[in-house]
Amino acid sequence: MNKIKILTLLIILLSFVIAFWLYPIMPEIMPFHWNASGVVNGHMPKLFALFLMPVIGLFCFILFIKIPDFDPKKKNIESFRKYYDYFILIFTLFLFYLYVLTILFTLNAPFNMTFMLIPAFAVLFFYVGILCENAKQNWFIGIRTPWTLSSKVVWNKTHKVAARGFKIVAILCLIGMLFIDYAIWFILLPVILVAIYSFWYSYREYKNQQDPKKERVT
Numbered sequence: 001m002n003k004i005k006i007l008t009l010l011i012i013l014l015s016f017v018i019a020f021w022l023y024p025i026m027p028e029i030m031p032f033h034w035n036a037s038g039v040v041n042g043h044m045p046k047l048f049a050l051f052l053m054p055v056i057g058l059f060c061f062i063l064f065i066k067i068p069d070f071d072p073k074k075k076n077i078e079s080f081r082k083y084y085d086y087f088i089l090i091f092t093l094f095l096f097y098l099y100v101l102t103i104l105f106t107l108n109a110p111f112n113m114t115f116m117l118i119p120a121f122a123v124l125f126f127y128v129g130i131l132c133e134n135a136k137q138n139w140f141i142g143i144r145t146p147w148t149l150s151s152k153v154v155w156n157k158t159h160k161v162a163a164r165g166f167k168i169v170a171i172l173c174l175i176g177m178l179f180i181d182y183a184i185w186f187i188l189l190p191v192i193l194v195a196i197y198s199f200w201y202s203y204r205e206y207k208n209q210q211d212p213k214k215e216r217v218t
Contacts, residue, residue, distance in 0.1 A: 004088070005088070007089060008085075009061065011057075011092050012057045015057060015095075015096055023047075026046045026106060028046055029046070030102070031049075031106060032102065036114060037112075037114060038180070049102065057096065060091065067141070071139050072139060073136075073139060076136035080134040084131065101113060101117070118183055119177075121173050122174050125167075125173060126170035129163040129164070129167040129169075132159045132166060133163040135159055137152050142159060145158075147203050148202045151205075153209065154202055154205045154206045157201075158202040158205065168190065
C-alpha cells in the first residue's frame with residue numbers, strides 16, 4: 001500500500017477516534033443538514049451524526065480502491081493511478097472537513113456552513129479537472145459516454161474540455177462566496193452545465209469522426 005493510501009486510511013481512522021472521543025460529551029441530537037443559506041434544517045441522533053461520516057469515508061475508500069479491479073481496462077487506470085489515488089485522498093479530506101465543521105457547529109462555533117464549505121468544493125472540483133486531464137479510457141472513472149468509450153480520440157478531447165470546465169467551476173465556487181445567498185447556484189448550475197456540455201461534446205466529436213467529409217488526414 002502506497003503512502004497516499006496510508007495517509008487516507010489514517011484520516012478515516014482519525015474520524016473514528018474523534019467520534020468515540022466526543023460521543024460522551026455531545027448532545028443527544030446534533031445538526032446534520034443545512035439549507036443553501038447555511039441554516040440548519042435537519043438533525044440526527046448523535047450516534048448517527050458522529051459515526052455516519054466516518055463509515056461513509058471508509059466505504060468510499062474501499063469502493064474507490066476496488067474499482068480498478070473490476071475494470072477491463074485496468075492497465076489504463078494504472079497509467080494515471082497516482083492522480084486517481086490523490087483524488088481518493090482529496091475526497092476523503094473533503095468528507096473529513098465536512099465532519100469537523102459539523103462537530104464545531106454543534107459546539108456553537110460561530111460560522112456560516114455554506115460559506116465554509118465553498119472553498120472545499122472549489123478544491124475538489126479543481127482537482128476533478130486535473131484528474132480529467134490525465135484520465136485514460138476506462139469504464140469507471142471520467143466522462144463515460146457511449147462515444148468516449150468507443151473512441152480514444154473522443155475520450156481525450158472530451159476530457160480536455162471537461163478539465164477546463166471543472167477548473168472554471170472551481171473559480172465560480174469561490175466567486176459565489178461574495179454572494180452567499182446565491183452561492184449554491186454558483187456550484188450546482190456550472191457543474192450541471194459542464195456535465196451536459198461534455199456529454200454533447202463527446203457525441204458531436206464522435207459524429208465528426210464518422211463523417212467522411214470531416215475526416216482529417218494525419
